[in-house]
Amino acid sequence: MLSKRVTKILALTLSTIAYTTAHAAYPDKPVTMVVGFSPGGFTDVVARLVSKELEQRLGQSFVVENKPGAAGTIAADLVARSQSDGYTLLMGHSNSNATAPALYKSLPYDVNTSFTPIAMVASTPLILTASTKLNVKNMDEFMELAKKRRLNYASSGVGSSQHLAAAQFSKATGVEMTHIPYKGSAQALTDLLSGEVDFNVDSPPLMVPNIKAGKLVGIAAVSPERLPLLPDVPTMKEVGYPGVTMGQWFGILGPKGMPDDVTQLLNKNINEILQMPAVKKVLDDKGAVAGGGSPADFAKQIKEDTVSIQKVVDEAGIKIE
Numbered sequence: 285m286l287s288k289r290v291t292k293i294l295a296l297t298l299s300t301i302a303y304t305t306a307h308a309a310y311p312d313k314p315v316t317m318v319v320g321f322s323p324g325g326f327t328d329v330v331a332r333l334v335s336k337e338l339e340q341r342l343g344q345s346f347v348v349e350n351k352p353g354a355a356g357t358i359a360a361d362l363v364a365r366s367q368s369d370g371y372t373l374l375m376g377h378s379n380s381n382a383t384a385p386a387l388y389k390s391l392p393y394d395v396n397t398s399f400t401p402i403a404m405v406a407s408t409p410l411i412l413t414a415s416t417k418l419n420v421k422n423m424d425e426f427m428e429l430a431k432k433r434r435l436n437y438a439s440s441g442v443g444s445s446q447h448l449a450a451a452q453f454s455k456a457t458g459v460e461m462t463h464i465p466y467k468g469s470a471q472a473l474t475d476l477l478s479g480e481v482d483f484n485v486d487s488p489p490l491m492v493p494n495i496k497a498g499k500l501v502g503i504a505a506v507s508p509e510r511l512p513l514l515p516d517v518p519t520m521k522e523v524g525y526p527g528v529t530m531g532q533w534f535g536i537l538g539p540k541g542m543p544d545d546v547t548q549l550l551n552k553n554i555n556e557i558l559q560m561p562a563v564k565k566v567l568d569d570k571g572a573v574a575g576g577g578s579p580a581d582f583a584k585q586i587k588e589d590t591v592s593i594q595k596v597v598d599e600a601g602i603k604i605e
Contacts, residue, residue, distance in 0.1 A: 440472055469487075
């Protein structure tokens, strides 16, 4: 009888030691970083940038896996249903992890309870940019024209950050404008450059080079402060529309129930990576702002954005057919 008890105790002790050892060794096998958008886009660029540095620091492969579709919700659902051991992570986007609940009636995950927020990585402001064919140079001229004839705007799709920002702007001005959705920002940009559409509200990586080249006109930045890359373009607040605040963010999450020590280990390293000069330069060159902060900070951001975006969607009457 005593022998059986000793055997049970020994087995329990050994299993606890084995678990603790494996747990402390994280990561002891490759980690998958799932991206909900195609290779080459900014979400993918940021995922690969951070994954490369995590590999160097933690001595294990971080493999980026692209699962594009449905504004990133396919990838988010995949990660939400994965094991909560820290070996499947998501480079989340505000579209899939804050906007989606306001647009999809039957979203297969809950943005606030199905994930373990790890760290905010970056955010990008948006810029209201006009076609040169409008012959406007600033917000006063832009609004004067918008009141004379109904302008249209391009976006990367219904419910995208670009769509919501333009809808928020239209609501703030009290002037109706026509939305023309595209399948991506690149296609929307092509028609903006040709003058097929009047304006859009999109991120710096696409807009800044064309504004600097004189191919487009920067009207206002949707950001708290002027963008270093476009110091002559005023903010929405400066031109009289402080309520237009829509931006987009990128952050790393895991499935719900991840071990706290794994979450903290990843958070600590990501925060340090974001302070690296080489990483900051990549983000600066793209017009992005480095993130950082605690998992609790990130969770709070998601909750706040979910509420504010729902309000924008409701007011604009945006629906996914």
